[in-house]
Amino acid sequence: MKGDKKPLWTCPKCGHQFVTRNMWHSCSNYPIEYHFIGRDPIVRRLFDEYVEFVERCGPVTVYAQKTRIIFQTRARFTGVVVRKTGLECHLWLKRRVESPRFHRIESLGSRDHVHYFRLTDPSQLDDELAGLLKEAYAVGSQDYQGREKTKQTKNGRVS
């Protein structure tokens, strides 16, 4: 295996897969529907649209924990918490993206940044978000090579 990715480790108890063997997790198995009990069907539809939107990046495993729903390729890269009027979403990026859509960015060291945004309307599933999800998907797939730095010299700008 030259530089190939390690196979994922499958937890024998809950069946979820992880990049790191014996990685700590809560071993919980909740149906996704659990998060929509008593919720407005509009929120459920919004979730379905988000799933479809994320799946444009490629195949995704979606599963529920007690408090949130996780989207994973090799690693988790986005997730949602279901609220009364919408979805509280977050996505993992390897850089900080300052955008009005993010109301909070949590930096875990200099390489991992969790970006929080609210989804209350399908119109928020726009090109900017599609691009960022693609980037997060690459991070989750461990394919992320960093930004294309060479492009910056195109207009004579030296970085």
Ligand SMILES: [Zn+2]
């Ligand atoms: Zn487990």
